[in-house]
Amino acid sequence: MQDIDELYQLILNRKANPKEGSYTDYLFTKGLDKILKKVGEESTEVIVAAKNDSDDEFIYEVADLTYHVLVLMANRGISVDQIKRELAEREGLMSKTKERRDIQDL
Ligand SMILES: N=c1c2ncn([C@@H]3O[C@H](COP(=O)(O)OP(=O)(O)OP(=O)(O)O)[C@@H](O)[C@H]3O)c2ncn1[C@@H]1O[C@H](COP(=O)(O)O)[C@@H](O)[C@H]1O
Incomplete structure (x- = not known):
C-alpha cells in the first residue's frame, strides 16, 4: 500500500538518484513543459471520466x-506538508467565514 506521502518521497528519491527505465526520471529529464503537458492531459482525462459512469475509470484517472501533480510539486521543490499546511490554515479561515455568514443570516 503506497500512500501519497510515500509516493512523494519515492518521487523525490528518483529526482535525487535517477534510475534507468523510471518514468519519473523520464519526466524530470524532459523537464517542466513535459510535466505540465502531462498534468494538462491527465486533468482532461479526469474531466472525461467524471462524465462517464465507471467509478473504476474515474479512480484510475484521478490516481x-x-x-503527475506530485511530480510537478517535486520539480518545483514544494512538499506535500506545505499543501497540508495550506489546507489546515484554510480550515480555520473557512470556519471563520462560515461564522460570519451564520451571523449575517440571523
Ligand atoms: N504512480 C505512478 C504513475 N501513475 C502514472 N504513471 C505513468 O504515467 C504514464 C501515463 O500514461 P500515458 O499513456 O498518459 O503516458 P505515456 O504514453 O506512457 O508517456 P508519455 O510519452 O505521454 O509521457 C504511464 O506511463 C504510467 O506508467 C506512473 N508512473 C509511476 N508511478 C509510481 O511512481 C513510482 C516510481 O515509478 P518509476 O519512476 O517508474 O520507477 C512507483 O511507485 C510508481 O507506482
Missing part, C-alpha cells in the same frame, strides 16, 4: 493526475 494518474495525483501522481
